[in-house]
Amino acid sequence: MSASPPTLSGDRSPSHEATPALPRLLAGIPSDGAMGLGEHLALHGPPPLIRGRGRRQDQERAERLIAEIDRAGLLGRGGAAFPTATKMRAVAGSRGRAIVIANAVEAEPASFKDRTLLETLPHLVLDGGLLAAEAVGADELIVCVSESARASAQSLRTALGERATRAHDGAVERSPRVRVETLPDHYVAGQETAVINHLGGGPAKPLFTPPMPFERGLRRRPTLVNNAETLAHIALIARHGAPWFRQLGTPTQPGSALVTLSGPVAYPGVYEVEHGASLASLIEAAGGTTAVLRGALLGGYAGAFIGAERLRGLGLSNEHLAAHGASLGAGVILLLSDSACPVAETARLARWLSDQSARQCGPCLHGLDALATSIEQIAEGRAGARATQRIDRLGSMVVRRGACRHPDGSVNVLLSAMDTFRAEFAEHARHGPCERCASPEELPLPRREIAPDPPPRRPSLLGSRS
Amino acid sequence: MSHRVSVNPITCEAHGMCAEMLPERVTLDEWGYPIVDETPVSGAVLAHAMRAARACPTFALLVERERAPSRR
Numbered sequence: 001m002s003a004s005p006p007t008l009s010g011d012r013s014p015s016h017e018a019t020p021a022l023p024r025l026l027a028g029i030p031s032d033g034a035m036g037l038g039e040h041l042a043l044h045g046p047p048p049l050i051r052g053r054g055r056r057q058d059q060e061r062a063e064r065l066i067a068e069i070d071r072a073g074l075l076g077r078g079g080a081a082f083p084t085a086t087k088m089r090a091v092a093g094s095r096g097r098a099i100v101i102a103n104a105v106e107a108e109p110a111s112f113k114d115r116t117l118l119e120t121l122p123h124l125v126l127d128g129g130l131l132a133a134e135a136v137g138a139d140e141l142i143v144c145v146s147e148s149a150r151a152s153a154q155s156l157r158t159a160l161g162e163r164a165t166r167a168h169d170g171a172v173e174r175s176p177r178v179r180v181e182t183l184p185d186h187y188v189a190g191q192e193t194a195v196i197n198h199l200g201g202g203p204a205k206p207l208f209t210p211p212m213p214f215e216r217g218l219r220r221r222p223t224l225v226n227n228a229e230t231l232a233h234i235a236l237i238a239r240h241g242a243p244w245f246r247q248l249g250t251p252t253q254p255g256s257a258l259v260t261l262s263g264p265v266a267y268p269g270v271y272e273v274e275h276g277a278s279l280a281s282l283i284e285a286a287g288g289t290t291a292v293l294r295g296a297l298l299g300g301y302a303g304a305f306i307g308a309e310r311l312r313g314l315g316l317s318n319e320h321l322a323a324h325g326a327s328l329g330a331g332v333i334l335l336l337s338d339s340a341c342p343v344a345e346t347a348r349l350a351r352w353l354s355d356q357s358a359r360q361c362g363p364c365l366h367g368l369d370a371l372a373t374s375i376e377q378i379a380e381g382r383a384g385a386r387a388t389q390r391i392d393r394l395g396s397m398v399v400r401r402g403a404c405r406h407p408d409g410s411v412n413v414l415l416s417a418m419d420t421f422r423a424e425f426a427e428h429a430r431h432g433p434c435e436r437c438a439s440p441e442e443l444p445l446p447r448r449e450i451a452p453d454p455p456p457r458r459p460s461l462l463g464s465r466s
Numbered sequence: 467m468s469h470r471v472s473v474n475p476i477t478c479e480a481h482g483m484c485a486e487m488l489p490e491r492v493t494l495d496e497w498g499y500p501i502v503d504e505t506p507v508s509g510a511v512l513a514h515a516m517r518a519a520r521a522c523p524t525f526a527l528l529v530e531r532e533r534a535p536s537r538r
C-alpha cells in the first residue's frame with residue numbers, strides 16, 4: 001500500500017494532482033471484523049435523505065439521485081456492466097410498489113469482493129441498498145447471500161441490529177424494511193431471475209423472460225436487482241456526486257472497481273482499482289508474481305482467457321479488454337501459472353460448467369455436456385480429426401438458446417481457452433496428456449457442498465496514476 | 467403488423483411439432499430442440515406459426531407482437 005502507486009504503462013495522462021486517491025469503497029477497512037455504524041458515519045458522513053419531506057419533494061429527490069447516478073455513469077458490477085440508472089428508471093417507472101434486491105450471492109467461485117464488502121463494510125452496502133430503494137420507491141430491501149457465506153449473513157444481521165438501536169438517529173432512519181436471505185451454493189443461483197424465483201418460494205433456477213424483473217419480478221412487483229458492489233458505489237455517489245465519481249476511471253467506465261486477484265501472486269485477495277489501471281500495477285500491488293505466468297482468466301467463468309504474452313500493458317477496463325474478447329465482468333482475475341496444463345484446466349472447467357447447468361433448457365443441458373465431452377476427448381488424446389469443428393458447431397448451437405446466459409458465458413470462456421492455448425490443444429489432440437496434466441489444479445471448481453476458502457484478505461488501494 | 471416467433475427453452479420438451487408445422491422458421495438441433503429463426507412473420511407464415519404454437523404440447527412456442535424475449 002505505497003503512497004505512490006507503481007508506474008504504469010497506462011492509457012491515461014500522468015498529471016492527477018487534484019484527483020482523490022483510492023481507496024474509496026475500501027477506505028478505512030478494518031483489518032479484522034466489520035466497521036461499526038458509528039465509525040461508518042464518522043468516515044463517510046450521513047447519507048442524504050430522500051424520503052420523508054412530503055410527496056413532491058420526495059419525488060424530486062428520488063429523481064435527482066437517479067440523475068446523479070446516471071451522470072456518474074455507474075455500470076453494474078454483477079458481471080454485465082449494465083447502466084445502473086437505466087435499470088432504476090425502468091423500475092421506478094413500472095406500475096406497483098417496487099422491491100430492491102441486493103445481489104451478494106457471489107456465485108462465481110473465484111470472487112470474494114461481495115463477501116469482503118459485507119463482512120467488513122456492511123453499512124456501505126446497506127446505505128446503497130436503502131438509497132436505491134428510496135430512489136425507486138421501494139418499501140423492501142432484500143440482501144441475498146449464499147448459504148456458505150455465513151460470515152456475511154452474520155455481519156449483516158449485526159449491522160441491522162446497530163441500525164435498529166439507532167433508529168432515532170435521523171442519519172440512518174430509513175423507511176424500507178430490510179431482510180437477509182440465503183441462496184443455495186450453485187453457479188446459476190446468482191442469476192437475477194434465479195434469485196427472484198427462490199425468494200418467491202421456487203427453486204433457485206432462472207425464469208423465462210419477459211417479463212423482465214424491472215416490470216414484474218418478485219411477487220409480480222417491479223424489482224431492482226443490483227450487485228452488492230453496485231449499491232456500495234451508490235452510497236458514495238449519493239454523498240459526493242457524479243463529478244467526484246468520474247475523477248477516477250475512464251470516460252466510458254468511470255470510477256473504481258473491486259477485483260479479486262488470485263493465482264501465483266504474493267498476496268492474492270480483493271483490491272480496489274481504478275478502471276483503466278494496468279494489470280501490471282495490480283500484480284505489483286499484490287506483491288508480484290510467485291511463478292511464471294501462462295495466462296490469465298479475466299471476468300470469471302463467463303469471461304475469457306488471455307495468454308501471458310498479451311498480459312503486458314493490459315488495461316483493466318472493458319474498452320481495453322474488448323480487444324482480447326474479455327471484460328472485467330464481476331472483477332475476477334485469475335492468474336494461471338506456467339506449471340498448469342491449460343488443456344486439463346479447460347477440460348475440468350468445461351465439465352464443471354456443464355454440471356452447473358440448471359438443466360431446464362435442452363440446448364444448455366445437452367450442449368454444455370457435449371462441449372465438455374469433446375474437450376475432454378481432446379485433453380485425453382482420443383478426439384477425432386474434426387473435434388475442433390465439432391466444438392465450434394456446438395458453441396454456436398447453444399449460444400442465446402437458454403433462458404439465461406449461462407450457456408453463452410460458458411461457450412465464451414471455453415472457446416477463448418481453445419483459442420488462447422491453441423498450440424497446447426493441438427498437442428493434446430495428437431499426443432494425449434502432457435506431463436503438466438497431473439499438476440495441482442489451479443482453477444477453483446468447488447463441489448456444491450464445499451464452502452470455498454476465501455483467499456487471505458489484503459484489501460489494498462491502487463491507482464493508475466504515476 | 468409484424469410478429470416474431472420464439473421459444474421458451476424452459477418449457478420446451480423437444481416434441482418437435484413446431485419444426486413440422488412451421489418449417490419456414492424452425493429447424494431442430496441434434497437433440498431435437500427447435501432452432502428458431504426470429505425474422506418477423508406475416509401472412510401465411512404467421513398463420514402457420516399460430517397453428518404450430520397451438521399444437522405445441524407444452525405451449526413453448528411463442529408468437530408475439532413487437533419485442534422478442536431478452537435474457538440477461
Ligand SMILES: Cc1cc2nc3c(=O)[nH]c(=O)nc-3n(C[C@H](O)[C@H](O)[C@H](O)COP(=O)(O)O)c2cc1C
Pocket residue numbers: 075076077078079080081082084103104105106107108187188189190191192193225226227228230231404405406538
Ligand atoms: C449464471 C449467472 C450467474 C450470476 N451470478 C451472479 C452473482 O452471483 N452475483 C451478481 O451480482 N450477479 C450475478 N449474475 C448477474 C445477475 O443476473 C444480474 O445481472 C446482476 O445481479 C445485476 O446487478 P448489476 O446491474 O448491479 O450488475 C449472474 C448471471 C448469470 C447469467
Ligand code: SF4
Pocket residue numbers: 188205206207356357358359360361362364365401402403404405406407475
Ligand atoms: S440456460 Fe441453462 S442455466 Fe440457464 S436457465 Fe436454462 S438450463 Fe438453466
